[in-house]
Amino acid sequence: MLLAVSSLTIMGVTLGSILGAAAYFLAVEEDPLEEELKAMLPGSQCGQCGYVGCSQYAVALAKDEAPITLCTPGGKAVIEVLAKKMGVTADLSEHEEKVPEYAFIIEDLCIGCTRCIKECSVDAIMGANKLMHTVIAEACHGCEKCIQVCPTDAIVMHPVPLTLSSWHWAKPEDQHVVH
């Protein structure tokens, strides 16, 4: 009885300390900032920023190796939250021109190859083998990945139209001074 208890205790302590030492010496260093930045990105892994996916872009951002304006699907909203997190002023001058877009499949050209369906990271494309496909515009976030794989160039980008509910008043013309 005593022998069993003591041998197990010794084994436990030894193995435990080996594990602890391993965790300490072989730890993978992760920047907590990376996690936070990753959570701010859309997470659709579209790769339009030039990195493999959102986490790789977040790593680059955390190391200050990439500008904050690369995320196309995220648009201005993402740039603004990133700017706030990183404590930098966002240069929106270039970004301003790009209006949000969604993919549109020209039905006459679609051969039903399902390649775009496999590529879409938000499941915004509907269709089946040898049947025409279509894009659910509300779900599409404009990453353009489907365009690259389409063998018949049947996919084009359309700007998201202005509707009665999304329209709003423009800024008053700045002719006067409010101090």
Added chain:
Amino acid sequence: MKLFPIRGGIHPDYRKELSSEKVIVALPLPAALYIPLQQHIGVPSEVLVNVGDLVKKGQMIARSGGTLSAPQHAPTSGHIRSITDIPAPHPSGLAQTTIVLEPDGKDEWGELPAPIVDPFTADPHTINERVAASGIVGMGGAAFPSAIKLNLGTQKKLEILLLNGAECEPYLTCDDRVMREHADEVIDGARIMAHALGVHRVVVAIEQNKPQAIDAMTRAASAFSEVEVVGVPVQYPMGSERHLVQAITGRETPAKKLTADIGVLVHNVATARAVHHAVRFGRPLISRVVTVSGKAVREPNNIEVPIGARVADLIAFCGGFSVEPESLVNGGPMMGQPLPGLDVPVVKGMSGILALTAAEINQQPASSCIRCGVCVTICPCGLSPVDMAAFIRKDNFETAAKLGVMDCVSCGSCSWLCPSHIPLVHYFNYAKGMINAQDREQRKIEQTRMLAEAHALRVEKAAAEKAAFLAAKKAQAAAASAAKEKDGTPA
């Protein structure tokens, strides 16, 4: 009844005498009616008819598009000429899907739902369903589907149904005329709504500059102990629901809450009349009273208009323009929005059409802020317009939101009084639009993230299933070959 003061406000020149003594007249049926699918806050309606169909008056031609939506009905009998995109009565002038109805001149009623014989013993749910099916929306201007508000009775503890007959906007007299000429219908509609909501007290609030309306409504309400008609002080923006509730109950509605959260539900008087028609006669909302006024109009008038008549038809009925108008307004001059043209149709939430001369609008170039503080003193919402505008001018919406720009009701009092003519309320409308757009973008990103996660999960699951299937197949094949070997029959 004891009334409570409201903060700030202004006393503009009311100019109601232009049309206040004009008896409501019906507009002769125009050559075509243009019925937009979105006349309300929420999702557009869904078309139920095809081009060429013959429809009867009161027939549903577009059904409700979702929970927050309302159906549309044919205002007269006739043929559907087309379903097309035409400019909406909206400052943007953006096109929206519209059903074009060509009247056949017979004005024949279709089959209507049976009247609810005794609404005061009916199940509230029956009344709500009837209101929803009749396409009734708030007729004071906001056009919020009324049935949804009536359902609040089951969700919130309500004490008072407040009928809004304040009509504090200058020029507008449509509610005044409706109360004077159809007081019984309004009171009946209000009592039906009160029953549906389960409240036992109805207060009708009318600004004291409408003594005839107060008289007529008091007479109509005298038989009912639960209904009380109250004259409220003439003070713009008394007709804003939050301010009216405060004047009647003394309670202030908290930011981001509804008046229903403090026990009061507000409906417009014209909405109550529409409820009366829907419940007592089964008639849907297919017409409304519109004030056509302004000094550029030859004969200002109050007109009962079928929904979908063009603004041009109304102007022509009023004798056209006496002078070229400087500005065309949908609604009142304080909170109304510019009309993109005369070809847009009249919709359910349109209370007035104003054609104003340059002298009436008194547009002046803005100059520097002299920091007089008038806007702060008179803001009925207790905000600081001068500070908010300064931040919005630098596109600092976050600080503007902290200062409460989202609580601004866009009443326009600050812009009206500003001695430097700074378009303050324009800044706030711009900021609200930008903040809402940012919220929409944020929601879209969250939706994308959710979809991407669901996609990843689905792909993972499919891969696991495939692997399991292959493994099972392999095992099966192995078992089969093993069995063959055992049999001793070489392949």
